[in-house]
Amino acid sequence: xxxxxxxxxxxxxxxxxxxxxxxxxxxxxxxxxxxxxxxxxxxxxxxxxxxxxxxxxxxxxxxxxxxxxxxxxxxxxxxxxxxxxxxxxxxxxxxxxxxxxxxxxxxxxxxxxxxxxxxxxxxxxxxxxxxxxxxx
Amino acid sequence: xxxxxxxxxxxxxxxxxxxxxxxxxxxxxxxxxxxxxxxxxxxxxxxxxxxxxxxxxxxxxxxxxxxxxxxxxxxxxxxxxxxxxxxxxxxxxxxxxxxxxxxxxxxxxxxxxxxxxxxxxxxxxxxxxxxxxxxxxxxxxxxxxxxxxxxxxxxxxxxxxxxxxxxxxxxxxxxxxxxxxxxxxxxxxxxxxxxxxxxxxxxxxxxxxxxxxxxxxxxxxxxxxxxxxxxxxxxxxxxxxxxxxxxxxxxxxxxxxxxxxxxxxxxxxxxxxxxxxxxxxxxxxxxxxxxxx
Numbered sequence: 001x002x003x004x005x006x007x008x009x010x011x012x013x014x015x016x017x018x019x020x021x022x023x024x025x026x027x028x029x030x031x032x033x034x035x036x037x038x039x040x041x042x043x044x045x046x047x048x049x050x051x052x053x054x055x056x057x058x059x060x061x062x063x064x065x066x067x068x069x070x071x072x073x074x075x076x077x078x079x080x081x082x083x084x085x086x087x088x089x090x091x092x093x094x095x096x097x098x099x100x101x102x103x104x105x106x107x108x109x110x111x112x113x114x115x116x117x118x119x120x121x122x123x124x125x126x127x128x129x130x131x132x133x134x135x136x
Numbered sequence: 137x138x139x140x141x142x143x144x145x146x147x148x149x150x151x152x153x154x155x156x157x158x159x160x161x162x163x164x165x166x167x168x169x170x171x172x173x174x175x176x177x178x179x180x181x182x183x184x185x186x187x188x189x190x191x192x193x194x195x196x197x198x199x200x201x202x203x204x205x206x207x208x209x210x211x212x213x214x215x216x217x218x219x220x221x222x223x224x225x226x227x228x229x230x231x232x233x234x235x236x237x238x239x240x241x242x243x244x245x246x247x248x249x250x251x252x253x254x255x256x257x258x259x260x261x262x263x264x265x266x267x268x269x270x271x272x273x274x275x276x277x278x279x280x281x282x283x284x285x286x287x288x289x290x291x292x293x294x295x296x297x298x299x300x301x302x303x304x305x306x307x308x309x310x311x312x313x314x315x316x317x318x319x320x321x322x323x324x325x326x327x328x329x330x331x332x333x334x335x336x337x338x339x340x341x342x343x344x345x346x347x348x349x350x351x352x353x354x355x356x357x358x359x360x361x362x363x364x365x366x367x368x369x370x371x372x373x374x375x376x377x378x379x380x381x382x383x384x385x386x387x388x389x390x391x392x393x394x395x396x397x398x399x400x401x402x403x404x405x406x407x408x409x410x411x412x413x414x415x416x417x418x419x420x421x422x423x424x425x426x427x428x429x
Contacts, residue, residue: 031277031359033270034426053420055279076423077233081308081413082291085182108429115233127233136199136220136380136405 052090075115199380220403242289266361279417282309346372
């Protein structure tokens with residue numbers, strides 16, 4: 001293999017790796033290798049708690065599984081600072097709210113995931129804000 | 137209080153391109169106040185207009201305006217900065233929560249170098265282990281401080297406070313700070329290693345040249361685990377070509393970690409009409425528990 005080709009492949013591998021991590025994107029403080037970013041979990045349930053603290057906000061959702069058992073899921077969100085810059089507040093989702101959450105599950109733990117999408121009980125996206133950016 | 141702080145930083149004797157008391161600009165200022173006034177009462181000051189900033193007719197900041205200068209004519213880097221990342225949505229879904237502005241250098245500081253960073257065999261071994269472990273030994277994961285030069289690329293904001301004798305860099309992550317002495321003192325000899333090392337700055341025309349030594353031996357430069365060691369000498373050459381842009385050439389000479397000196401340039405964009413937000417990582421760090429079964 002020529003050096004140029006080898007370098008090209010290395011760059012391609014790096015690009016693919018970068019694209020994979022950009023799928024979910026938020027690196028407030030960690031690499032996200034604890035989550036299986038290629039897997040997907042989707043649940044619907046009732047918010048039981050919102051933990052609005054750094055480095056990541058978490059929401060907890062009671063979900064009734066196929067066997068009728070209630071499971072309390074934990075979903076990691078970006079940092080509260082990131083969320084606030086996008087218009088969210090600590091009250092944007094409250095205990096008692098009905099939500100549909102999609103995300104990537106933790107590799108080694110059940111009922112824990114990083115959230116990619118949160119909708120209300122009617123399927124309306126709750127998270128559409130973007131950070132105001134002025135480009136120099 | 138915020139108003140006073142912003143005014144102090146952004147209004148300088150020589151370069152303030154806008155006289156805010158000029159009657160000709162009152163319509164613009166009134167328009168801006170009307171546009172932004174509805175959000176002033178919101179939580180925090182995330183949409184509160186930064187005073188002393190030249191603005192376009194739309195009320196948006198004129199980021200192409202000349203960079204401000206201090207009373208003694210030096211470029212003034214004071215202000216709030218974030219990696220210059222285009223405002224595009226990284227997500228594939230409209231309601232994706234994880235859209236985040238992220239410098240590519242956060243993952244690989246040498247990503248723009250044709251051949252990447254020139255790792256020594258020792259570094260390659262270090263990175264091999266770090267990669268194999270999914271990056272879980274990254275000090276940042278455990279809420280350790282936002283060490284420079286890595287700190288420039290992290291997804292938190294940096295406030296630069298420049299005085300004639302010292303530049304202070306405040307970092308949102310863990311409420312961290314870094315001092316850069318501008319009073320002509322020499323770098324320390326055989327200092328006790330620290331997260332940010334010891335920094336002094338001197339002027340080369342309009343470029344501030346910051347030299348740093350005394351960095352700890354176990355630092356990471358990026359998420360993929362590029363090392364930097366106690367043997368390193370870091371030189372940052374900082375320019376501010378316009379009001380809205382700061383360019384930082386980071387040169388690293390670390391014979392333990394790299395086969396030759398190398399440098400990369402990263403860009404920071406001025407952040408206006410917003411504020412620093414506290415982000416104390418240890419408050420609720422809950423990811424490291426997920427590494428174990």
